[in-house]
Amino acid sequence: MTDGKWDRRSLLRGAAVLAGAAAAAPLLDGAATALSGGGDADALFKAGEFEKAGRAYEEILRKDPENLHAARRRGQLGLLAGEFPAAEKYLKQAVRLAPGDKDAHYLLGDCYLRQDKFALCAPHWRAAGEEAYAKWFAAVSGEAYQVHGDTARLEWKQTDPGPLVEASVNGGPPMRFAFYTGASNLSLTATVAKAAGLSPVASQKVEFEGGSVWAHYGMLDSFRLGGIELRNVPVGWSSTESGEDVGPNPDGGGGMIGTWVFAHLLTTFDYAGRQLILRRRTPETSGKARAAAARAGVEPLPLWLADQFLHSRGSVAGADGSRTGIVGVNFGGSGGESAAVLFGETAEKLGVRADYDRPLGTFAHSHPAVTYPCYPKEIRLGEAVAREIYCETHPQAGLAPYGFDVRAAFFHCFHKPYNITVDFTAMRLYVARGKAA
Structure with missing residues (x-):
């Protein structure tokens, strides 16, 4: 937060310009503070005792159904844990209590984004003051992140200073991509975006390492990672004022794969084996991963x-x-x-x-x-x-x-x-x- 307001740009601009991971803590100013009626619930939340905090916020809401802070925090807890019905319930309650509350709209927009409900998330990004994101997701048509194929094993072409894997854009030749779960969306270089014929549906000027660059947002037809192809993928790319790539790109890499891609798959980051293992994400593959871990004695x-x-x-x-x-x-x-x-x-x-x-x-x-x-x-x-x-x-x-x-x-x-x-x-x-x- 910055002065109590969510600042998505400060979180995502590093991903948009393919920033590295060094000391990459989310540098938001200050801690969230209890507003009213939080008390022990806020202390539990701050300490990371999320289940206890959730029950405490629910008790507050039973006694005071109009408590905005408790509704918003309980919705945030649902979002953190991927419990979307609970997140939607409480965040909708927060928006109803305070239709102009940007924090509640931000969280509800993120909740719909996590479920690929892009038409629903767009108005909440707009209400949160994120016009570029609102335009981006309002432009999504059809099913995004369509997964074709079941499994991919991608050998790392480089391990240090950061791993690289090969992927192809819109059926083109394989090129090297970094990946980082501190980045959000799939990001391309300006050169690759231009070669793929991409046009932005939204753009914004953002600060970057003492200067400024343009961050563009659009949709990519196809992104292939070995045996798995993703279609209709939200994608970003960045450019200088003149339209060139941001920063040097000595290995001719294509860009960076962020968390949103991995969230649509069951992913193993096999550091010891120097490979990325991707599987179609289903309840069945989740169950198999849990069973394999249990057999190996992994908690x-x-x-x-x-x-x-x-x-x-x-x-x-x-x-x-x-x-x-x-x-x-x-x-x-x-x-x-x-x-x-x-x-x-x-x-x-x-x-x-x-x-x-x-x-x-x-x-x-x-x-x-x-x-x-x-x-x-x-x-x-x-x-x-x-x-x-x-x-x-x-x-x-x-x-x-x-x-x-x-x-x-x-x-x-x-x-x-x-x-x-x-x-x-x-x-x-x-x-x-x-x-x-």
Whole structure:
């Protein structure tokens, strides 16, 4: 949030211009604050105790059905967990209580977007002040993200500084694409978009690394990833004022694959096997993933999705103790050597050794940021663990960009010994050591 308002552009512009993953925490200003009647429910929400918070907000609404804050937060909880009927119920209630509330419209628009109900999401983006997004999704016709094929195994053509896979656009020759779950939609370079004959249905000028670029939005007929083809895909691309690609593209890559693509598939990010495994997303494939994890003795981890950002439950430890809670989990991108980024005062409070004499100037979602090398005693995601590994601390980053504390985000280097299956049907993560079967 910025001054209490949701700022989608600050979240998505990094994806639109194919930004990397370094220190890529969502840099929204400040934590969401309780408005009225929140009390313990807000404290539970902030601490990541989502089930307890949900019950507490429901109790508030039983006593005070006109409580906007409780309705909006309860709807947000449903959206985080992919529980769309509950999310719609409470967010519609919030919009009814306050038709001009941009936060409620933003969340309800995102709820419809997650379900591919584009005609329904467009008016809420408009009410939230996101005219370009409203035009983009109002222009979608027919079924988006049509999946053809059942399985694809994509060998990584490069692993560091970030993995690359091959894909083709509108039946053209294979070209290299990055992928990153800190990005939202499928993004192309301006050169590839032009070659594919794309015309924008909406455009906006956005800030990027001290300057500005044009972000364009349209629809792509076909995007093929090995044995799986997606048709009628929402796509973005960015250009300079003169229409050229934004930044250098030395390997001639086609662009970046973001979370919205993976959310329509059952995806295994097989770091140990250096491959991306994509399967058609159905209740059956979700059940098979759960059964395979159980046979391997892998405990499922919760998955929460805020905008395009994946979260689960993990821990960070230093000399003065450890803290378990909500952590960001990011796959792909150009994460460099850092296994995780610790936010706010996390490193200091836990006694994590940090080198404040060696600041690192970087960007996070196109905003300037300064991080510092640090070395936690341990970072953990389920059974996946790294000890005394190089990380970064970002003291200026807010802990609660979505209203709940996120003390760390795990990146590319942390995942290398493992394969991770992301199941958006059951909203679970499965982390296993070694190559995927």
